[in-house]
Amino acid sequence: MLYRILKRKTKEKQKKIRKKGALISMKILMLTWEYPPRIVGGIARVVHDLSKRMIKDGHDVTVVTYRDGDTPYFENDKGVKVYRVDNYNIRPNNFIEWIMQLNFNMVEKASEIINKEGNFDVIHAHDWLVANSAKTLKHAYNIPIVATIHATESGRNSGIHDETQRYINDTEWMLTYEATEVIVNSNFMKGHIQGLFGLPFDKINVVPNGINLTNFNGIERDYEFRRQYALDNEKIILYVGRLVYEKGIQHLISSMPKILNGYNDAKLIIAGKGGMIDELKAQVKAMNIENKVYFTGYLNSKQVQKMYKCADIAVFPSTYEPFGIVALEAMLAGVPTVVSDVGGLNEIVDHGITGMKSYAGNSNSIADSILSLLYDHQLANTVSKNAKAKVKELYNWNKIAQDTHFTYQKAICQTMAERQANQIVQENAEKARRPKNTDTEITNLLAFKKKHAYA
Numbered sequence: 001m002l003y004r005i006l007k008r009k010t011k012e013k014q015k016k017i018r019k020k021g022a023l024i025s026m027k028i029l030m031l032t033w034e035y036p037p038r039i040v041g042g043i044a045r046v047v048h049d050l051s052k053r054m055i056k057d058g059h060d061v062t063v064v065t066y067r068d069g070d071t072p073y074f075e076n077d078k079g080v081k082v083y084r085v086d087n088y089n090i091r092p093n094n095f096i097e098w099i100m101q102l103n104f105n106m107v108e109k110a111s112e113i114i115n116k117e118g119n120f121d122v123i124h125a126h127d128w129l130v131a132n133s134a135k136t137l138k139h140a141y142n143i144p145i146v147a148t149i150h151a152t153e154s155g156r157n158s159g160i161h162d163e164t165q166r167y168i169n170d171t172e173w174m175l176t177y178e179a180t181e182v183i184v185n186s187n188f189m190k191g192h193i194q195g196l197f198g199l200p201f202d203k204i205n206v207v208p209n210g211i212n213l214t215n216f217n218g219i220e221r222d223y224e225f226r227r228q229y230a231l232d233n234e235k236i237i238l239y240v241g242r243l244v245y246e247k248g249i250q251h252l253i254s255s256m257p258k259i260l261n262g263y264n265d266a267k268l269i270i271a272g273k274g275g276m277i278d279e280l281k282a283q284v285k286a287m288n289i290e291n292k293v294y295f296t297g298y299l300n301s302k303q304v305q306k307m308y309k310c311a312d313i314a315v316f317p318s319t320y321e322p323f324g325i326v327a328l329e330a331m332l333a334g335v336p337t338v339v340s341d342v343g344g345l346n347e348i349v350d351h352g353i354t355g356m357k358s359y360a361g362n363s364n365s366i367a368d369s370i371l372s373l374l375y376d377h378q379l380a381n382t383v384s385k386n387a388k389a390k391v392k393e394l395y396n397w398n399k400i401a402q403d404t405h406f407t408y409q410k411a412i413c414q415t416m417a418e419r420q421a422n423q424i425v426q427e428n429a430e431k432a433r434r435p436k437n438t439d440t441e442i443t444n445l446l447a448f449k450k451k452h453a454y455a
Contacts, residue, residue: 025057025058025059025405026059026060026121026122026405026408026412027059027060027062027118027119027120027121027122028054028059028060028061028062028120028121028122028124028408029062029064029110029113029120029122029123029124029137029143030047030051030061030062030063030064030065030124030126031064031065031106031110031123031124031125031126031130031133031134032044032047032063032064032065032126032127032129032130033065033066033099033102033126033127033129033130034047034065034066035047035048035063035065035082035084036048037068037071038065038066038068038069038071041150041242042150042209042323042325043126043127043150045325046126046148046150046209046210046325047063047126048077048080049210049211049212049397050210050397050400050401050404051063051077051080052077052078052079052080052397053397053398053400053401054401054404054405055078055079055080057401057402057405059405061079061080061081062080062081062082062083062113062120063077063080063081063082063083064083064084064085064106064109064110064113064133065082065083065084065085066084066085066087066102067084067085067086068084071084072084073085083109083113085102085105085106085108085109086105087101087102087105088101088104088105094164095164096164096167096168099129100132102129103130103131103132103133103136104133106130106133107133107136107137110133110137111137111140114141119141119142119143120141120143121143121408121412122143122144122145122146122408122411122412123137123138123143123144123145123146124145124146124147124148124404124408125145125146125147125148125175125179126147126148126150127148127149127150127151127172127175128153128168128171128172128175131147131171131172131174131175131178132171134147134175134178134179135174135175135178138178144180144181144411144412144414145175145178145179145180145411146179146180146181146182146183146407146408146411147175147176147178147179147181147182147183148182148183148184148185149172149175149176149182149183149184149189149193150185150322150323151320151322152169152172152192152193152196152322153165153168153169153172154169154196155192155320155322156246156320158320169196172197173196173197176193176197176199177197179411180410180411180414181203181205181407181408181410181411181414182199182203182204182205183204183205183206183207183404183407184204184205184206184207184322185206185207185208185209185322185323185344186206186208186322186323186343186344186347187206187347188322188342188343188344188346188347189206189322189323189343189344190204190206192322205403205407205410207400207403207404207407208323208344208394208395208400209323209325209328209395209400210328210395210396210397210399210400211325211328211329211332211391211395211396211397212397213332213391213392213396215305215329215332215333216305216308216309216332216333216334219305219306219309220309221309221310222306222309222310225306225307225310226310229267229269229294229296229307229310230267230269230294230310231267233265234265234266234267235263235265235266235267235312235313235374236267236269236310236311236312236313237259237266237267237268237269237311237312237313237314237315237370238269238271238307238308238310238311238313238314238315238330238335239252239268239269239270239271239272239314239315239316239317240271240272240299240304240307240308240314240326240329240330241271241272241316241326242272242273242274243270243272243273243274243275243276243277243280244274244275244276245276245319246318246319246320246321247274247316247317247318247319247321248316248317248318248319248340248360248361249270249276249280249317250276250279250280250283251317251319251361251362251363251366252268252315252317252363252366253268253280253283253284253287253289253293254283254287254363255363255364255366255367255370256268256287256289256292256293256367257287257289258363258364258367258371259367259370259371259374260289260292262367262371262374262375263371263374263375266292266374267292267293267294268292268293268294269294269296269307269311270293270294270295270296271296271297271299271304271307272296272297272298272299273297273298277295280295281295304329305333308329308330308333308335309333311330311333311335312335312336312374312380313335313336313337313338313370313373313374313380314326314327314330314333314335314336314337314338315337315338315339315366315370316330316337316338316339316340316345317338317339317340317358317360317366318339318340318342318343318345318360319340319342319360319361320342320343321340321342321343321344321345322343322344323343323344323345323348324339324343324344324345324348327339327345327348327349327355328348328391328395331348331354331355331384331387331388331390331391332388332391332392334384334385334388335384336355336356336373336379336380336383336384336387337349337354337355337356337383337384337387338355338356338357338358338366338369338370338373339355339356339357339358340357340358340359340360340361340366341357341358341359341360342360349387352379352383353383353386354383354386354387354390355383355387356369356370356372356373356383357369
């Protein structure tokens with residue numbers, strides 16, 4: 001019954017917004033704290049690529065985000081309208097206050113856009129960082145929220161251990177409560193947030209992250225670039241990502257003595273930046289393998305593309321990973337990939353078919369998976385070929401945008417159905433009240449006439 005209502009309401013809404021023969025299906029507001037060129041984690045790339053695909057599908061997409069550095073306040077990014085806001089000049093006491101100030105400014109900018117260009121059909125809120133602005137706009141303008149939970153504070157920290165983490169966890173819950181529909185990027189995350197926040201299971205939609213399939217078109221191995229990091233005879237074992245505890249880089253470093261003992265001409269390249277950089281360098285020094293581990297620091301997107309093409313094996317040994325876009329990048333680049341058996345990574349890779357898996361947090365297991373690829377060239381070629389085919393089939397933005405659009409339709413139609421149901425309840429209550437009022441009025445009138453009949 002619900003799906004029939006959703007389908008009928010969606011068709012009615014689409015008819016209303018036909019303009020000059022073209023169907024502009026939806027006006028979408030994306031709220032995110034990062035958008036290129038500002039890239040903090042994976043959210044920026046997801047919002048960017050999804051928005052671009054939505055534009056190609058005929059939607060109207062507006063992004064409101066944080067202005068970092070000297071980026072423009074407004075940019076038409078090939079059809080995506082990107083509005084960036086400053087934070088207040090008031091110095092916040094902590095990160096939570098900084099985020100709250102940012103949300104105030106995002107509400108102000110979004111309200112300005114709505115007053116000028118009309119209301120949006122749906123708000124797509126990305127993670128807890130924009131929860132308060134999404135909630136405010138929802139109630140101020142009656143716009144349904146679709147929330148994507150990219151990761152959780154509990155997952156990142158293996159539980160909630162202090163008041164800051166508790167605040168973030170509670171804000172995540174609030175966002176999922178206020179959202180009509182919730183999107184997660186893996187079945188692992190669906191089970192995780194259902195148990196964590198007690199959400200109805202059918203409210204959670206699994207829509208994986210994707211990758212631009214043209215990312216490595218025309219890019220070949222650059223030997224001059226490669227020689228900056230390794231000798232020609234050395235096999236490059238590559239890690240790309242943030243240097244934080246849950247990414248498991250410490251376990252990858254711990255696996256190097258076993259790898260080098262079995263295959264001496266190997267070198268570990270760690271590309272990225274993060275809070276663990278000093279600790280990881282100290283670990284490498286203590287293990288006396290400084291000549292076999294190289295920290296590149298931050299690499300821009302072009303350098304990352306070149307690095308993938310130079311690598312012989314890519315490794316992502318996370319202990320917590322909701323999805324793992326970096327694994328898709330390596331697989332699309334044709335690099336044999338090793339991942340840990342957790343979260344979204346566990347769903348992306350089929351062991352021995354599209355890559356290799358290792359036990360999370362187990363350096364011996366990581367070393368065994370890497371060595372199996374170094375020893376067996378046929379296996380390496382087969383898994384890389386199968387992996388590229390899988391990425392092209394399942395993780396292209398065309399399919400992902402369609403699944404996201406359907407979730408928007410569900411949210412919009414469900415909100416409309418709820419409003420209609422509330423309206424019916426109010427009308428029935430009004431009808432039930434009227435006869436009682438009429439009876440009271442007649443009784444009062446008769447009493448009045450009787451009282452004054454003998455006056």
